[in-house]
Amino acid sequence: MDKFNQLTSVAAPMEIVNVDTDMIIPKQYLKTIKRTGLGKGLFAEMRLNEDGSENPDFVLNKPAYRHAQILVAGDNFGCGSSREHAPWALLDFGIRCVISTSFADIFYNNCFKNGILPIRVTPEQLDLLMENARRGENARLTVDLEAQTISASDGEVVAFDIDAFRKHCLLNGLDDIGLTMEKASDIGEYETRNAAAHPWI
Template sequence: MKTLSTHKGQVMPLNRVNVDTDAILPKQFLKRVERTGYEKFLFHDWRYDDNGEENENFVLNDPRYKGASILLGRDNFGSGSSREHAPWALEDFGFRVLIAPSFAEIFYNNCFKNGILPIVLKKEEVEVLFEKAFNIDSYSLQVDVKQQTIRDDDQLIYHFDLEDSQQERLLKGMDDIEITMKMDSEIAKFEKERRSWLTPKRA
C-alpha cells in the first residue's frame, strides 16, 4: 500500500449529501476480480448519460477540476454496503484525500485500509472549503498526516483527528496483512508453544 505523509492537491467539490457506495461504484462493475482498473467506472451513473457520453453537468467532468486529488463531500459520504470496491475506484482515479462533515463508518475504515485519508471537519469548515473550491481556480490544499492539519495558500488552517493506528497505517503504508505480519514472531511463538493436541494431524 502507498504511504501517505503529506499531500498537496487540487480540490474537487462534490456537492451532494448521502453519496453511497453504489453511486461511487455501481454494482454492475463488481464482477471484476482485480483490485485495480476501476477508475473509469467511478461515479459511472452520474458521470455518463444513457448513450455513454460524458455528462458535462457532473463535476468530475468539469475541466476546472481535472487532475484533482482531494475530494470534498457532504454529510454521510460512503453510506451503503461494506465492500471495498468504492475506495479502490477512488484511489485508482487519483483521490488520496476525502474531506466531509461525516462518513459512513465502514467506508471510513475501508479508506485507511486502501491508502486513502478520510478527514472529518466541522460543517462550517467544510462550507468554507466548498466556497473556495467553487470560486478559486485550481484551489489546492496541503494535508499533513503527522501534524493532522490542512492548509491552503491563504493562511487557512484546520486541524483534524486521527487514531494512532490510523495514522500509522498511512505513514507506513500498511494494509491488514502487513499489520498482521508485524506480529509474526508472536504468532510463531504461539504456534510453537500451544499444546500438541491442538495441532492438526497430517494425513
C-alpha cells in the same frame, strides 16, 4: 498499501449530501474482485452519459478538477450498502483523501484499509474548504497527516482529529496484511516452538 503522509492537490467540490456507495461505484461494476480498473466506473451514472461519453457538467470532468486527488463532499458520504469496491474505485481514479462532515462507518473503515484518508470536519470548516475548492485549479489544499492539518491556498488552516492507530497505519502504509507481517518474526518463533513441542502435528 501506499503510505499517506502529505498530499497537495486541487480539491474537487462535490456539493451533494448522502452520496451512497451505489453512486460511487454502480452495481454493474461489482463483478470483479480486483482492486484495479474500477476507476472507469467511479460515479459512472453521474460522470457519464448513456452513450458512454462524459457529462461535461460533472465536477470531475471539468478541466480544473480532472486530476483532483481530494474530494470535499457533503454530509454522510459513503452511506448505503457496504461495498469495498467504493474505496477501490476512488483510489483507482486517483482520489487519496475525502473530506466531509460525516461518513458511513463501514465506508470510513474501508478507506483506511485501502490507503485513503477520510477526514471529518465541522460544518463551518467544510464551508470554508468547499469555498476554497470552488476556486478550481488556482486553489489547492495541503493535507498533512502527521500534523493533522488541512492548509488552504489562502492561508487558512483547519485541524482535524484522527484515531492514533489508524494514523499509524496510513503513515506506514499498513493494511491488515501489513500489520500481520510486522509480527512475522514472532509468528515464526511461535511456529518453531510449536513444531518442536508437537512434532506429530
